[in-house]
Amino acid sequence: MNLRTLTKGWKIRLALLVAVxxxxxITANVDNDAGGIYTYSLAGAQFGYSLxxxxxxITVALVxxxxxxxxxxxVTGKGLSDLIREEFGFRVTFWLMLALVITNFGxxxxxxxxxxxxxxxxxxxxxxxxxxxxxxxxxxxxxxxxRSVEKIFLLASGFYVAYIVxxxxxxxxxxxxxxxxxSRPSGLGIRNYPYLFMLIGLVGTTIAPWMQFYLxxxxxxxxxxxxxYRTARWDVILGCLFTDIVAWFIIVACAATLYAKGHPDIxxxxxxxxxxxxxxxxxxxxxxxxxxFNASLFAASILPISTSYAVCEGLGFEAGLDxxxxxAPVFYxxxxxxxxxGAGVLLVPRFPLVHVMVLSQVVNGAVLPFVLIFMLMLTxxxxxxxxxxxTRTFNVIAWVTVVVMIVLTLALVITQLRG
Amino acid sequence: xxxxxxxxxxGATVRDASGTARGRVREIAIAPQEHPTRVAYxxxxxxxxxxIVPAASLKACGVTxxxxxxxxxxxxxxxxxxxxxxxxxxxDQQIIDVHGRKVVRVNDVELDSTPVNSHVILTVxxxxxxxxxxxxxxxxxxxPSFTLRALLAKIPPRVIPWQYVDLLETDPARRVKLKIAxxxxxxxxxxxxxxIVEDLPAAEREAVFETIDEEVxxxxxxxxxxxxxxxxVESLDSNRAADIVDEMDPDxxxxxxxxxxxxxxxxxxxxxxxxxxxxxxxLLEFGEHTAAGxxxxxxxxxxxxxxxxxxxxALKRFEGTREALATIYLIGAGHKLVGxxxxxxxxxxxxxxxxxxLAEAAVSCAPxxxxxxxxxxxxxxxxxxxxxxxxxxxxxxxxxxxxVITMLRHSD
Numbered sequence: 017m018n019l020r021t022l023t024k025g026w027k028i029r030l031a032l033l034v035a036v037x038x039x040x041x042i043t044a045n046v047d048n049d050a051g052g053i054y055t056y057s058l059a060g061a062q063f064g065y066s067l068x069x070x071x072x073x074i075t076v077a078l079v080x081x082x083x084x085x086x087x088x089x090x091v092t093g094k095g096l097s098d099l100i101r102e103e104f105g106f107r108v109t110f111w112l113m114l115a116l117v118i119t120n121f122g123x124x125x126x127x128x129x130x131x132x133x134x135x136x137x138x139x140x141x142x143x144x145x146x147x148x149x150x151x152x153x154x155x156x157x158x159x160x161x162x163r164s165v166e167k168i169f170l171l172a173s174g175f176y177v178a179y180i181v182x183x184x185x186x187x188x189x190x191x192x193x194x195x196x197x198x199s200r201p202s203g204l205g206i207r208n209y210p211y212l213f214m215l216i217g218l219v220g221t222t223i224a225p226w227m228q229f230y231l232x233x234x235x236x237x238x239x240x241x242x243x244x245y246r247t248a249r250w251d252v253i254l255g256c257l258f259t260d261i262v263a264w265f266i267i268v269a270c271a272a273t274l275y276a277k278g279h280p281d282i283x284x285x286x287x288x289x290x291x292x293x294x295x296x297x298x299x300x301x302x303x304x305x306x307x308x309f310n311a312s313l314f315a316a317s318i319l320p321i322s323t324s325y326a327v328c329e330g331l332g333f334e335a336g337l338d339x340x341x342x343x344a345p346v347f348y349x350x351x352x353x354x355x356x357x358g359a360g361v362l363l364v365p366r367f368p369l370v371h372v373m374v375l376s377q378v379v380n381g382a383v384l385p386f387v388l389i390f391m392l393m394l395t396x397x398x399x400x401x402x403x404x405x406x407t408r409t410f411n412v413i414a415w416v417t418v419v420v421m422i423v424l425t426l427a428l429v430i431t432q433l434r435g
Numbered sequence: 436x437x438x439x440x441x442x443x444x445x446g447a448t449v450r451d452a453s454g455t456a457r458g459r460v461r462e463i464a465i466a467p468q469e470h471p472t473r474v475a476y477x478x479x480x481x482x483x484x485x486x487i488v489p490a491a492s493l494k495a496c497g498v499t500x501x502x503x504x505x506x507x508x509x510x511x512x513x514x515x516x517x518x519x520x521x522x523x524x525x526x527d528q529q530i531i532d533v534h535g536r537k538v539v540r541v542n543d544v545e546l547d548s549t550p551v552n553s554h555v556i557l558t559v560x561x562x563x564x565x566x567x568x569x570x571x572x573x574x575x576x577x578x579p580s581f582t583l584r585a586l587l588a589k590i591p592p593r594v595i596p597w598q599y600v601d602l603l604e605t606d607p608a609r610r611v612k613l614k615i616a617x618x619x620x621x622x623x624x625x626x627x628x629x630x631i632v633e634d635l636p637a638a639e640r641e642a643v644f645e646t647i648d649e650e651v652x653x654x655x656x657x658x659x660x661x662x663x664x665x666x667x668v669e670s671l672d673s674n675r676a677a678d679i680v681d682e683m684d685p686d687x688x689x690x691x692x693x694x695x696x697x698x699x700x701x702x703x704x705x706x707x708x709x710x711x712x713x714x715x716x717x718l719l720e721f722g723e724h725t726a727a728g729x730x731x732x733x734x735x736x737x738x739x740x741x742x743x744x745x746x747x748x749a750l751k752r753f754e755g756t757r758e759a760l761a762t763i764y765l766i767g768a769g770h771k772l773v774g775x776x777x778x779x780x781x782x783x784x785x786x787x788x789x790x791x792x793l794a795e796a797a798v799s800c801a802p803x804x805x806x807x808x809x810x811x812x813x814x815x816x817x818x819x820x821x822x823x824x825x826x827x828x829x830x831x832x833x834x835x836x837x838x839v840i841t842m843l844r845h846s847d
Contacts, residue, residue, distance in 0.1 A: 092636065092638075093638060102528055110569075236636070241637055336634075
């Protein structure tokens with residue numbers, strides 16, 4: 017093969033990739049939301065480089081689970097809640113959807129809290145910022161089409177580069193960080209409970225139920241079919257890689273500064289940005305704050321709409337942005353209520369925010385095992401998936417991943433409830 | 436007669452002729468080859484495996500199911516080929532509500548049990564897509580059944596009568612066995628069918644397009660979003676695709692084929708009728724966003740010397756779209772465009788009058804005119820149709836106002 021045919025082959029492949037890129041990339045990136053960024057910052061601030069080794073297994077787990085959702089969407093042309101309803105019946109779907117609304121409500125609140133705290137760093141009042149952000153989110157989705165919204169979301173995914181730049185500005189010890197990524201540190205063991213809790217937290221923020229519903233639905237909406245699936249798989253893999261590289265840089269940035277200088281105590285992601293200011297400089301601080309704002313607004317745009325779609329499709333209500341308000345009232349009301357109340361509670365003085373968060377986390381942990389096991393059952397259903405059922409090797413990896421995820425998530429729930 | 440819900444029957448105790456409880460209802464089967472709505476048999480889970488209880492032996496159907504046959508006579512349930520299983524094929528699945536013109540999900544199925552000569556005949560009447568069926572299934576087994584019935588009676592039902600239900604089945608062989616032909620769907624306006632089809636998953640879309648009449652399929656395809664059009668046509672085998680594209684408006688067909696891969700459009704073109712193929716290939720050569728790319732080659736043109744009579748004959752023979760009927764074009768020597776007569780003038784003139792006396796100057800444009808200029812011409816001259824002429828002044832095709840509206844709606 018000469019050089020010309022080689023580049024032509026690559027051009028075709030690149031064009032194919034551009035046609036399907038989006039759902040996987042966006043979903044993986046939204047994973048680094050306000051809560052995710054806080055967890056990574058805390059991991060770096062409290063344990064330095066010593067948790068970096070988790071990033072590789074976390075990436076593998078993320079790829080394995082996302083790949084199943086993406087494949088199901090491409091092969092069946094149906095959303096995850098549709099499939100759960102059709103295969104497991106109404107009652108299971110009803111309770112699952114109820115739980116999804118509760119846990120996603122908590123997530124929406126967390127995202128708007130991220131918006132508020134990131135902009136409060138610049139001295140903007142949350143009483144202005146939060147309503148405006150809620151308005152933007154509502155309009156973006158209601159006025160936009162899937163294609164235009166996807167472009168905005170891809171752009172938002174690109175802004176995560178801010179964290180990579182912030183990591184560079186923090187002047188970390190690259191060699192130590194690299195070594196810590198590929199080998200587990202010897203000094204810290206299973207008996208070190210704070211370390212173990214942090215590890216559970218890291219894994220727990222990685223795979224959430226809503227991601228699977230969102231990813232599968234957007235694969236369907238983009239019209240990706242089984243034939244394009246081989247390329248669509250790269251969308252998932254690249255998305256997960258980029259997401260975890262960003263996470264790696266957040267940990268490294270905080271490890272090189274907050275941990276090294278002995279400031280392990282941060283209360284939220286905005287705190288982390290604030291604490292970076294004297295240690296890593298003005299630019300690192302600005303990038304961290306802007307990155308948090310971007311991530312929070314981004315996730316706040318996706319969570320309510322993905323919840324409304326999943327619930328309405330699973331329970332058989334009319335759904336879709338091409339429908340008018342009176343044609344799909346449940347869809348629009350659920351969407352609007354999630355945004356209005358999710359943003360609204362932040363404006364209520366002395367609102368028991370912590371309790372909402374804990375409840376959301378607990379429900380999240382309770383729902384995740386069901387979602388993952390349903391996904392495994394569905395992707396092994398030959399009648400549904402045809403030749404695209406899981407291979408034996410994939411099943412082994414997937415079951416190990418799912419069992420580990422379930423154990424760690426339940427452990428996270430228990431620590432939440434006790435703490 | 437009395438109504439009983441599928442979710443009530445599923446799990447109900449089944450008693451045989453001696454009155455002994457023998458098992459529980461697991462499935463309810465209809466054999467559409469024999470009767471379109473009547474239940475053919477129940478599948479009952481007994482201590483001795485799954486057994487078939489023929490509907491002819493049913494004596495009562497409710498919280499308990501009574502039969503007058505002996506449990507030992509119940510055959511073992513083996514294959515479910517060619518029958519519609521209400522739980523597996525209907526409950527929780529999507530169906531097309533032909534009356535309401537949308538895709539809905541089934542919450543429950545309502546059956547009617549009518550006593551006839553000490554037996555009951557069980558038939559499907561409607562599917563429940565509302566809150567009543569949902570609540571019934573949610574609370575089943577948690578609330579006593581009579582309380583539940585009283586409670587549910589207060590909820591306004593949202594049911595679709597069985598004759599307005601079109602089932603979705605992706606397996607062509609099963610579609611034939613179950614006699615699924617999308618008859619109700621085909622009777623809807625193509626634009627409504629298009630809306631419904633856009634809401635379906637890819638495999639179900641394909642099923643609809645494999646089944647419905649080619650002409651309806653063609654008109655529906657024209658109304659569907661171009662991206663979805665492509666995925667539908669790609670999923671059909673090229674023979675079927677060619678049959679449908681044959682029936683489409685040449686300009687719509689050309690747009691569609693232009694969006695397909697060259698391999699694929701070539702394959703479809705090869706299998707099309709020669710006449711349609713010629714028209715479409717000519718259109719394909721022009722840019723999609725020019726006058727020629729938007730025009731259709733199906734128009735009415737008569738000789739400049741003809742009379743109103745001849746124009747009416749031409750109208751009767753015309754097979755193209757209705758929109759193209761609005762204007763009759765007059766052609767001189769060498770197919771040159773010499774004038775245009777609006778349909779209204781034909782309708783209000785006596786048959787013998789020569790068309791040239793009624794003619795107006797025809798507004799026209801060149802094939803490579805950009806589409807926004809085409810729209811401007813329609814606006815300026817308040818046109819219903821616009822003639823496209825080549826460099827020698829010959830009539831190449833016409834653009835109709837409906838195409839301009841579509842074009843304007845998609846340009847932003």
